[in-house]
Amino acid sequence: MSVEELYPFLYAGGGNAVADVLAEVRRSTADKAAEIVALRQRIAADYADRLDACAAALAGSFRAGGRMFTFGNGGSSSDAQAVAQLFLDPGSGIRALPAIALTTDVAVVTALSNDVGFEVVFARQLAAFARPGDVAVGLSTSGGSANVLAAFAEARRLGLVTVGFAGYDGGRMAEAAAAGAIDHLFVVPSASVHRIQEAQTTTYHVLWELTQSCL
C-alpha cells in the first residue's frame, strides 16, 4: 500500500505545514497501536489451545534431548535469531534450552547460496545438524519463502517437530501444514507485514513461556 493511500489527508492539497503532518502522524501512531492490540487478542482467541499443544510438543522434544533450529529471511531472520536467543539465553534463573539460528553464520549462508542456491540455505544446514526429534521453527510473513518451505520439507523427512509462523492467509505454508509437513502452524490474519511480525513476536514469546511452564 502506498503512503498516498495510507495518508490521503496529506495529499488532499495544502496540509504541508509541520503541525498538520505531526497531527496526522500522531493519529496514525495511535491507530497502529490499537490495531496490534486487537490483532493480538484475535490470535489469543484463535490459537490459545494450539499454543498449549505446541508447547507440550516442544517440551517433550527438549526433555528427550532435542535441539531447536530456527530460520527465516529479512526481518524474519532477525525473528529466527530472537527465537533461538530466547530459548538459549533467557536470562539468569530461567531454564536455558539448546537452540541454534540457521541465519547467523554468514560463511555458511553465502557458501550455500553461491555454490548451490538460496533455496537450500536452511534445508542443507538441517540435513547436516538435525536429528529425529529435534524442533524446526520457520518464520515467513507471506508463508511463501522458498528456502523456508524447503527447510520444512527436509525437517519432515528427518522426523523433526515442525513449527511455522506465517501471515496473510498462510500461503504455501498453509498448504504444507494441510499436507502434513508443518505440525504446528500459526497464521497471523493481517495484510500488514509490520503487524504480522509484531503479532508473531508475541506468539513466539507466549510459546516460549508456555514451553518453560511444561518443563
Place this chain on the structure above:
Amino acid sequence: MTAAAELFDRRVAPGQALGADAELVALACHDMARRFAGGGKLVVFGSGAAATDAQHLAVEFVHPVIVGKRAFPALSLAADVATLTGVASRDGVAEVFARQLRLLADPADIALGLSVDGNCPLVRGGLDAARERGLLTVALVGGDGGAVAAGPLADHVLVARSTDPRVVKEVHVTTYHVLWELVHVFFEHPGAL
C-alpha cells in the same frame, strides 16, 4: 482464563500505552526525517535480544517492505561478530558500540539504541559516544527507563510501559515499524521537514 490467554492479556495495557505516547513518537520521527534529509544515516545498536531488533530495524530502512519506498541508509552495529568480540576482549564489552560509533558515524547521523530496561552498559556507551559526536540520539527502553531515561543520554526516549522484557521487545517492534513508516511521511512532505 487459560495460561496462554493470560499471557496475551499481559500485552494489552503496554500496547495501548504506545498509542498514548503518540506525541513523543511523532516528534522523534520528525527529527529523524530531518536528519535523513540532511544526508544522515541511521546507526542502530542493542545487545542480547535487542541485537536482533537492531538488525531488523536496519533492514527495515535499507530494504523497505513496501515496494517503491526509498531506501534510507541504516547500519546495525550488532552484526559484525569479529569486531564485537575483538573490541569486547580488548577494551571491555561496554565499549563495543561506542568504539564502532566513533569510527563509523558522522555528526549528521542518528543513533538509535534499544535496551529493555534502559540500563544496558553497551547501549549507554553507544549513546554517550553519539552525543559527544553531535548525533541525534533516540532510545527505545522499557521498565522505568533506567539510566537512559534518567540521564541526558538521548534526545528522544520512548519507554515501553512494561517490566517484562519480552513485552517490552514487542512494543519496541511496533515502535520502530511506526518510526520507519512515519519518517517516510515527513520525508515526502518537504515543507514539513
